[in-house]
């Protein structure tokens with residue numbers, strides 16, 4: 049099953065590679081990984097999307113907790129959460145495609161953030177699924193380039209991940 | 212007053228009460244060596260290979276309650292140390308390894324003798340540091356010691372660039388360490404402990420399974436009290452040997468691949484298993500599903516939550532310091548005033564005695580060939596069971612574990628997790644330095660000893676009078692055994708041709724060498740080695756042992772605990788399956 053783990057860790061050199069190394073050394077999967085500092089500059093927050101059986105996820109969580117720099121780990125799947133991913137997608141936009149592209153971007157609540165005579169660059173946010181759906185929806189041959197951030201997740205409502 | 216980074220390193224080690232630093236110099240650590248030269252609070256032990264520095268530091272720690280310290284130079288010195296670091300990591304041994312690094316400005320430029328030590332050791336350390344600023348050096352070393360010895364212990368590497376050892380700073384050693392992201396568990400959850408106590412009291416066929424965590428956590432008194440007060444049967448893993456006295460009636464021997472018949476059967480057919488600092492390693496439980504095919508409840512106590520339910524799901528997990536958890540268990544047991552049901556326990560013991568009655572460690576004696584088991588038994592007798600025994604890896608290691616009965620923890624030192632050949636001799640040196648008055652014996656094979664035989668030189672320099680017992684079967688015996696079992700006796704590269712004359716080697720290094728070729732000479736030779744006359748000398752005993760002897764019982768990969776290959780005199784017994792409820796009516 050797909051899980052989305054939120055990790056608070058010390059914002060120190062090498063911390064990221066320790067987390068990534070743990071996944072590769074123990075042959076766990078990383079589907080996506082997003083990391084940046086938080087409002088507290090001594091802390092980084094990482095979101096890892098992974099998949100595996102319950103036992104595997106339990107081990108991943110325990111092993112992550114064992115890393116000295118890891119302050120806290122939660123599995124966002126355990127309660128309601130919101131997740132977002134950002135995609136920048138550059139498409140060919142000429143002739144009638146231009147109008148069509150604009151319409152598609154609107155339907156998906158995307159924003160066209162760069163325009164040339166022949167291209168649009170569209171910014172889209174949403175769940176991974178939604179971004180995938182956009183790619184499915186447009187004619188593949190017009191896609192010139194895509195770049196995605198991987199998911200960021202946060203618990204709904206009062207639930208916070210803090211130290 | 213400002214002092215150099217190198218002097219800071221030395222001062223930190225002094226503050227930690229370090230007695231010995233095992234190491235080897237080189238360009239990147241010359242400043243530190245210079246600072247060591249100018250002090251006399253701790254002693255530096257010059258090994259002959261950095262792998263030996265880490266093994267010696269490791270065994271120094273395993274045989275005492277201190278943190279082992281190794282010091283190596285950058286590049287090749289650092290990589291040579293990695294095997295020893297990984298060995299300590301697998302066996303949860305507290306150790307601090309200081310490695311030199313090329314000067315900061317040269318890092319990343321493929322400088323002479325540069326290697327990314329932090330990167331290389333990341334998967335096999337508890338934690339590691341690259342010190343970038345001399346002002347952080349003291350605090351980092353303090354943290355390193357704290358991390359190494361707290362929680363589940365392990366090795367910590369501190370990599371120090373040469374320029375950092377040259378820069379100057381004020382020396383301030385912190386009194387304590389607080390790392391907000393590292394809070395090792397101590398006390399177990401009382402509610403869980405209560406549940407465990409109740410379950411144990413209801414057990415009809417209880418069994419206590421004790422691992423290396425009880426040795427590292429110094430829980431031997433608590434383990435012994437629990438086992439004795441409730442009259443429970445008990446097993447110690449390879450890493451746990453000595454946590455419960457090996458010569459005691461309630462000890463059933465070691466479990467697992469080369470465990471005893473009685474320990475394996477009891478482990479398979481118990482109804483409540485208490486795992487104490489043991490992690491269901493694959494050499495103990497090869498196939499979890501087979502193990503769990505006999506329903507049993509599992510109480511698992513460990514300081515490391517990730518060891519719980521990793522291979523075998525625990526019914527009652529208890530995360531905490533094993534010593535503290537057991538203390539609370541004992542306290543609760545006392546308060547309840549209850550004991551497990553006597554009749555059921557008696558029936559269980561009766562069954563265990565039947566298993567034990569087969570004497571699975573019996574071997575065929577010989578007048579012509581030296582049986583390796585007999586060498587270990589004789590060592591046990593001659594040393595009165597008191598020696599500190601180190602071993603290498605192979606058949607001799609298993610015979611040492613099976614036939615030397617360890618009554619104290621920290622008396623048996625071997626590489627259980629990584630299975631590192633070359634561990635035995637440097638480990639014996641480290642253990643002898645930690646225990647100058649103890650008898651230290653290294654049980655090894657002719658294959659293993661050659662992996663760090665150069666340490667005979669270190670032993671000479673520091674007058675460590677260890678006794679090396681080479682069970683010389685001219686084979687990489689354990690490999691040969693597997694080839695016999697699984698590869699149609701095709702002995703691919705397991706025969707050791709062109710062996711050196713070990714007696715001459717020992718003599719060349721300035722030690723005493725004895726060659727023993729007949730069973731009748733085993734005891735006299737050992738007596739001589741341990742005699743007062745040779746008390747101060749390293750004695751290398753080259754026992755020419757039976758080449759064809761194999762280790763029994765054995766559980767092949769993929770087989771259950773009750774599916775052992777048994778020694779010849781027991782071959783029929785195995786066919787009789789254990790009837791779960793034969794003796795117990797419907798109590799199960």
Ligand SMILES: Cc1ncc(C[n+]2csc(CCOP(=O)(O)OP(=O)(O)O)c2C)c(N)n1
Pocket residue numbers: 603604605606607608630631632633655656657658659660682684686687688689690
């Ligand atoms: C460094 C290392 N290399 C290889 C092995 C694999 N191995 C395990 S046991 C063994 C044979 C050991 O032979 P020896 O030391 O002569 O002991 P014996 O089994 O004959 O008692 C080998 C090669 C190992 N454990 N460690």
